Amino acid sequence: MPTPSFLSVLRSPRIWLLLAVGFASGLPLWLTGVTLSAWMKNEGVNLKTIGVFSLVAMPYTIKVLWAPLMDRYTLPFLGRRRGWMLLTQVLLMGAIAGMGLVNPKDSPFTMALMALTVTFLSASYDIVADAWRTDILTVEERGLGNSTYVTGYRLGMLVAGAGALMLSDRIGWSQTYFRMGLLMGVGIVATLLAPEPTQVRPPRNLLDAVAHPLEDFFRRRYAGAVLVFLVLYKLGDAIAASMVTPFYIDLGFTNTEIGALSKGLGMVATIVGGLLGGVVMVKMSLRRALYLFGIGQGLTNLGFVALSLVGKNDLMLATAITLDNLCTGLGVTAFAAFLMSLCHKRFSATQYALLSALGTVANRLIGSVSGYLATWMGWPLFFSFTMVAAVPALILLRLIPEGAAMPVEDDPPPAPDAPTPALAR
Numbered sequence: 001m002p003t004p005s006f007l008s009v010l011r012s013p014r015i016w017l018l019l020a021v022g023f024a025s026g027l028p029l030w031l032t033g034v035t036l037s038a039w040m041k042n043e044g045v046n047l048k049t050i051g052v053f054s055l056v057a058m059p060y061t062i063k064v065l066w067a068p069l070m071d072r073y074t075l076p077f078l079g080r081r082r083g084w085m086l087l088t089q090v091l092l093m094g095a096i097a098g099m100g101l102v103n104p105k106d107s108p109f110t111m112a113l114m115a116l117t118v119t120f121l122s123a124s125y126d127i128v129a130d131a132w133r134t135d136i137l138t139v140e141e142r143g144l145g146n147s148t149y150v151t152g153y154r155l156g157m158l159v160a161g162a163g164a165l166m167l168s169d170r171i172g173w174s175q176t177y178f179r180m181g182l183l184m185g186v187g188i189v190a191t192l193l194a195p196e197p198t199q200v201r202p203p204r205n206l207l208d209a210v211a212h213p214l215e216d217f218f219r220r221r222y223a224g225a226v227l228v229f230l231v232l233y234k235l236g237d238a239i240a241a242s243m244v245t246p247f248y249i250d251l252g253f254t255n256t257e258i259g260a261l262s263k264g265l266g267m268v269a270t271i272v273g274g275l276l277g278g279v280v281m282v283k284m285s286l287r288r289a290l291y292l293f294g295i296g297q298g299l300t301n302l303g304f305v306a307l308s309l310v311g312k313n314d315l316m317l318a319t320a321i322t323l324d325n326l327c328t329g330l331g332v333t334a335f336a337a338f339l340m341s342l343c344h345k346r347f348s349a350t351q352y353a354l355l356s357a358l359g360t361v362a363n364r365l366i367g368s369v370s371g372y373l374a375t376w377m378g379w380p381l382f383f384s385f386t387m388v389a390a391v392p393a394l395i396l397l398r399l400i401p402e403g404a405a406m407p408v409e410d411d412p413p414p415a416p417d418a419p420t421p422a423l424a425r
Helices: 006-010 013-031 034-042 047-065 067-072 082-099 108-136 142-171 173-182 185-193 206-218 223-232 235-241 244-251 255-281 286-299 302-310 314-341 348-367 370-377 379-388 391-399
Strands: none
Touching: 013 034, 013 082, 013 108, 013 142, 013 173, 013 185, 034 047, 034 142, 047 067, 047 108, 047 348, 067 108, 067 206, 067 348, 082 108, 082 173, 082 185, 108 142, 108 348, 142 173, 142 255, 142 286, 142 314, 206 223, 206 348, 223 348, 223 391, 235 286, 235 370, 235 379, 244 255, 244 302, 244 370, 255 286, 255 314, 286 314, 286 379, 286 391, 302 314, 302 379, 314 348, 370 379
């Protein structure tokens, strides 16, 4: 079979629908995080209460607990994946707009419940959106498809962050949240236009939906080694991530400089890196992309080592941030494609949520000790260590055989007249 050209992949309507699907996924994140914190601060809510509100993000961490429900049950409209996508999007539209009806100072508990509702629905939408793109994209489309999705996701964050903050100065916070809710319509239109993945036999019951994804994965050869790789691949970045802002402040950079370069320039570089990774991966094997992009992720921390030795220097900071975020975008694209390649289509919602959560939670736990490491080592040695921390994953990748832990899609598709399992069954 001939290798598809970049243009043939680019012409696939699935690729561009992912931009809107990603936008709808990224939009709610900051509306219950930094943007909501800004609204609460404007209303005079105390810092302790604002801090407690960070707990509303918990559904994003534990979403794997209800992912099996979305693998097992099919709603009676639009199919197994798009039905759940449409339902969560419509409910998110109402819940985000509903936040605009509540004053966080007068009714903090009600606002917390509304924000928690949004994060639960958003995490649920992420589960099924990840499953949909895992099921719908061909192997050749995964790189560019993931980069397009991530670009949409970050555009959603940008609109819900900088866009909402600027809009609130003009029309107030309530009207801003009403407008943000309406923007979920972008994802709804994409869901209605999107194709439903080829039907596969879903889990027979809820117990099967919980147990079989684990059994299916762990009976594969080298499954344990692949799990270790998932934890190690972003290890260096996880250790460095929570320390970069204190590092910038230590060097004497102002909050304005950090915001403009780290958040503004950094987000642009991440988007460019993701798109570049997607383009390159049309012709490059997934394994090679993981290896080369992993090397890039590690080496770019050399920019922070140089900055720690030079001291406060705007050009050096901009260079370090650009290179780091560029390679982060490359790495995220390849890593997401690798996660998709590990998922069996019968359980893609559960397996993707489980495998992505494993790497995220493990790296957060490891990253929690980064402050102790930075204090003990000092900045130059600390960032040198984060470079070295990228090496074990690359060594392990070389040792794991090609195709290790990949699923065997051996389930025959249902007959054309076979009924679709309904939620009520």
